[in-house]
Amino acid sequence: MTQLGWAELQFGVTTVFHYFFVPVTIGLSFLIAVLETIYLRTKNKVYRDLAKFWGHLFLINFAVGVVTGLLQEFQFGLDWANFSKFVGDVFGAPLAVEALAAFFLESSFIGAWAFGWDRLSPKAHALTIWLVALGTSLSAFWILTANSWMQEPVGYVIHNGNAVMTSFGDVLTNPQLWVEFPHTELAALLTGSFFMLAISAYQILRKKNVEAFVRSFKLSTVVAAVVSVLVIVVGDSQAAHLVKAQPMKLAAAEALWNTSPQHAPWSVVAVINAKDHRDPFQVQIPEMLTLLAYKRLSGSVEGINQVQQQMVHRYGPGNYIPPVAITFYSFRTMVFAGTAMLALAYYALYLFKKNRFLQKKWFLRVLTWSIALPYIANSAGWIMTEVGRQPWVVYGVQLTEQGVSPTASVPALDIELSLLAFTIFYGAMAYAAVHLWKKAIANGLDPDPVVSEDPGAPRDLFLDGGHGVAH
Amino acid sequence: MWLRELWFVLIGVLFTGYFILDGFDYGVGILHPFLNHTDLERRASLSAIAPVWAANEVWLVAAGGALFAAFPDWYATMFSGFYLALTLILLGLIVRGVGIEYRSQDKNPQWRAVWDWLIFSGSLVITLIWGMAFSNLIRGVPINGHMIYVGNFGTLFNAFSLWGGLTFILLFMVQSAGYLSIKGDAFSRKAGRAVEARMAWPAAVAMFLWFLWMDRLPASAGHIGGWTLLLQAAAVLSLLLARMAMYLTKAKLAFFLNTLSVTAMTVSLFTVLFPRVMVSSLNPAWNLTINNASSTLYTLQIMSVTAVILLPIILGYQAWLYWTFRKPVNDKELEY
Numbered sequence: 001m002t003q004l005g006w007a008e009l010q011f012g013v014t015t016v017f018h019y020f021f022v023p024v025t026i027g028l029s030f031l032i033a034v035l036e037t038i039y040l041r042t043k044n045k046v047y048r049d050l051a052k053f054w055g056h057l058f059l060i061n062f063a064v065g066v067v068t069g070l071l072q073e074f075q076f077g078l079d080w081a082n083f084s085k086f087v088g089d090v091f092g093a094p095l096a097v098e099a100l101a102a103f104f105l106e107s108s109f110i111g112a113w114a115f116g117w118d119r120l121s122p123k124a125h126a127l128t129i130w131l132v133a134l135g136t137s138l139s140a141f142w143i144l145t146a147n148s149w150m151q152e153p154v155g156y157v158i159h160n161g162n163a164v165m166t167s168f169g170d171v172l173t174n175p176q177l178w179v180e181f182p183h184t185e186l187a188a189l190l191t192g193s194f195f196m197l198a199i200s201a202y203q204i205l206r207k208k209n210v211e212a213f214v215r216s217f218k219l220s221t222v223v224a225a226v227v228s229v230l231v232i233v234v235g236d237s238q239a240a241h242l243v244k245a246q247p248m249k250l251a252a253a254e255a256l257w258n259t260s261p262q263h264a265p266w267s268v269v270a271v272i273n274a275k276d277h278r279d280p281f282q283v284q285i286p287e288m289l290t291l292l293a294y295k296r297l298s299g300s301v302e303g304i305n306q307v308q309q310q311m312v313h314r315y316g317p318g319n320y321i322p323p324v325a326i327t328f329y330s331f332r333t334m335v336f337a338g339t340a341m342l343a344l345a346y347y348a349l350y351l352f353k354k355n356r357f358l359q360k361k362w363f364l365r366v367l368t369w370s371i372a373l374p375y376i377a378n379s380a381g382w383i384m385t386e387v388g389r390q391p392w393v394v395y396g397v398q399l400t401e402q403g404v405s406p407t408a409s410v411p412a413l414d415i416e417l418s419l420l421a422f423t424i425f426y427g428a429m430a431y432a433a434v435h436l437w438k439k440a441i442a443n444g445l446d447p448d449p450v451v452s453e454d455p456g457a458p459r460d461l462f463l464d465g466g467h468g469v470a471h
Numbered sequence: 472m473w474l475r476e477l478w479f480v481l482i483g484v485l486f487t488g489y490f491i492l493d494g495f496d497y498g499v500g501i502l503h504p505f506l507n508h509t510d511l512e513r514r515a516s517l518s519a520i521a522p523v524w525a526a527n528e529v530w531l532v533a534a535g536g537a538l539f540a541a542f543p544d545w546y547a548t549m550f551s552g553f554y555l556a557l558t559l560i561l562l563g564l565i566v567r568g569v570g571i572e573y574r575s576q577d578k579n580p581q582w583r584a585v586w587d588w589l590i591f592s593g594s595l596v597i598t599l600i601w602g603m604a605f606s607n608l609i610r611g612v613p614i615n616g617h618m619i620y621v622g623n624f625g626t627l628f629n630a631f632s633l634w635g636g637l638t639f640i641l642l643f644m645v646q647s648a649g650y651l652s653i654k655g656d657a658f659s660r661k662a663g664r665a666v667e668a669r670m671a672w673p674a675a676v677a678m679f680l681w682f683l684w685m686d687r688l689p690a691s692a693g694h695i696g697g698w699t700l701l702l703q704a705a706a707v708l709s710l711l712l713a714r715m716a717m718y719l720t721k722a723k724l725a726f727f728l729n730t731l732s733v734t735a736m737t738v739s740l741f742t743v744l745f746p747r748v749m750v751s752s753l754n755p756a757w758n759l760t761i762n763n764a765s766s767t768l769y770t771l772q773i774m775s776v777t778a779v780i781l782l783p784i785i786l787g788y789q790a791w792l793y794w795t796f797r798k799p800v801n802d803k804e805l806e807y
Contacts, residue, residue: 063572066525067565073535074561077550084550085618088543089766093774096536099529100781107529108785108792111522119795159767168773405551409620418558425562429569436576 003412007079007404010419017426021065027192028058029133036126046212049445060436083403090165098142106135144181152176179238186231191374196220198371201364208444224345243293249388251304252327258303264289272325322390330384337377474771475761478541483741489530496520498647500594506662515656518800544764545748552620567593602639606632611690611752638681641674649726656802671714679707690750702739706732
């Protein structure tokens with residue numbers, strides 16, 4: 001594999017891993033804030049215990065999210081130095097604002113929240129978790145401002161070979177940002193609510209603090225039901241935006257090799273032959289793609305071959321086709337996982353209204369396993385977005401191969417070594433996080449054994465009055 | 472144009488904040504296995520940094536973001552050039568941060584022993600490499616005429632940079648000693664005083680020699696002004712005064728003086744660099760400077776407005792955070 005290939009693999013692996021933790025941080029902080037606010041209003045201690053329980057799971061998640069996020073910010077410079085130099089003037093600003101406006105907020109107040117139960121007034125304490133929730137969402141906004149600019153560069157000119165910002169306003173009002181941010185934010189809320197729903201279902205199933213977990217079951221079901229619709233509606237508008245903004249990505253996501261007729265069908269599954277530019281087998285729903293793309297009953301969608309020709313005309317000779325099968329199947333994976341969450345959320349809501357969910361053991365079991373769905377959907381969504389933009393790193397402006405660090409500074413071996421190290425370390429962190437999640441979930445709402453741990457034998461002070469270490 | 476100078480200063484400010492705050496976190500990590508013998512002692516000293524470590528680390532994130540936005544070439548050349556070194560810093564940050572959060576959540580002694588080791592080695596590696604990195608920025612590294620680093624990992628290891636790394640390690644140990652002596656539980660406070668007593672002199676001597684060396688480097692010629700010398704002297708003297716303050720059991724004053732030392736040292740490093748940001752050991756004409764490595768003035772203006780509004784707010788709530796947790800750790804109610 002080439003140095004470029006290793007750099008791409010490193011980015012993919014570390015970003016997908018980092019993104020296992022991000023949406024839970026965004027979604028769960030909001031839900032905990034709601035639980036604590038209910039506690040503030042009702043003074044019912046169950047809600048405080050719930051806030052603490054979910055807060056504990058949140059903190060386990062947050063630790064890995066924070067430290068893997070450091071690599072995200074650094075690896076543009078590490079692996080993509082030419083990209084960084086080329087786009088720094090535009091792309092660096094939202095990253096820096098993210099650190100100053102958002103990350104400071106969440107990191108400072110999460111400490112105050114976690115340790116402030118006895119030190120802060122109840123109102124001030126509830127405020128800290130709302131500020132954390134605000135910080136996580138602001139953080140998403142600024143990061144997605146940067147990412148949206150890679151999808152749809154606006155507000156810049158090329159000057160001395162680099163992209164130079166001409167309008168920060170344009171960067172902030174990027175149409176791509178305003179479909180991408182709501183979709184991602186809602187997906188994060190859906191992730192948080194399914195995280196809560198699945199674990200609540202599990203606790204109810206094994207009869208652990210049932211009365212309390214019914215309450216978080218209810219909250220997460222309601223939020224999931226509302227959000228699962230919105231995320232699809234907004235996601236749909238994002239797909240429609242692609243028609244204009246990145247026709248190649250849309251065509252690849254549909255494995256549509258040639259421009260469709262006025263009434264375009266939507267492939268549910270397809271066998272893709274990328275070499276010969278054809279799909280030997282597909283199952284299709286008539287009219288769906290036209291509907292998806294234009295929200296009306298007629299309109300043809302451009303095919304890969306045609307967009308490729310336009311791009312050669314515009315950007316010169318080259319292959320502008322992304323990996324079609326990955327784009328196609330990651331898109332479908334996301335759509336199916338999202339649809340499944342919608343169905344589960346509404347069935348859960350229905351059973352809850354009918355007060356029958358406690359008896360439906362099989363459904364609680366399904367809900368428990370459904371914790372995987374948001375993770376699958378999130379990863380697939382990002383893979384579709386990023387792989388579907390290839391071969392560009394900045395759409396229509398810089399090719400990915402032009403963005404990688406110079407081999408004189410970063411030979412392939414360095415990336416291989418660091419990828420190996422990150423894979424091992426990330427694997428170990430994931431193992432530790434899952435271990436602690438299991439422990440915390442098994443413990444339920446009982447007093448935290450660590451806090452109440454026996455201090456043990458009296459301590460042997462081995463130091464004398466501060467003038468030297470005596471051992 | 473003064474905006475480039477402003478951003479050079481702001482990056483100096485962010486690194487200073489980072490070294491002051493995460494400095495004592497790393498010091499606590501480095502001292503972790505030596506200072507604390509029983510499990511309770513270890514939990515108590517980690518509890519002293521537990522509410523604030525994430526808030527402290529953000530200063531590095533902000534410094535990284537500011538580098539990217541204000542000096543993309545500095546960011547790109549340094550990060551790709553110091554590739555494996557920064558990878559080690561990241562690995563250190565990963566295991567240390569997770570370690571602080573996870574270590575005490577399982578009673579299994581093996582679990583705790585592994586995290587103890589990771590917290591220690593992570594903190595040590597981070598500290599060593601930042602010392603080496605700043606030494607190399609000042610000493611110069613092979614950068615060609617296209618702002619490309621053409622050295623390798625081994626290039627970063629030289630006597631001067633290793634001495635810088637050692638200085639950082641000793642300094643951060645002292646910095647954490649001051650912090651523990653006011654924030655720790657009864658045991659940690661005592662231990663902190665003992666470390667300050669033992670380590671302040673070696674740290675001051677190491678730093679003094681490092682400065683002496685730095686000021687005689689070929690790359691420093693013409694960059695050591697009166698201000699630099701004053702700051703260097705202040706950094707070394709503050710450490711000695713801190714030692715004295717601790718002897719007089721004035722722990723808060725000692726912590727303040729340690730902090731002053733870290734501040735003066737960090738600022739002095741930036742004064743030596745200015746107006747360069749990375750020195751080329753191949754040709755002075757290939758240095759990265761605030762002029763050839765910066766963003767456009769438009770971007771710098773936007774960033775300046777943002778920073779001017781947000782930095783006071785950040786300082787405000789971080790001060791509030793420290794105020795809220797001003798009470799020393801009580802080992803009867805450990806949460807970590």
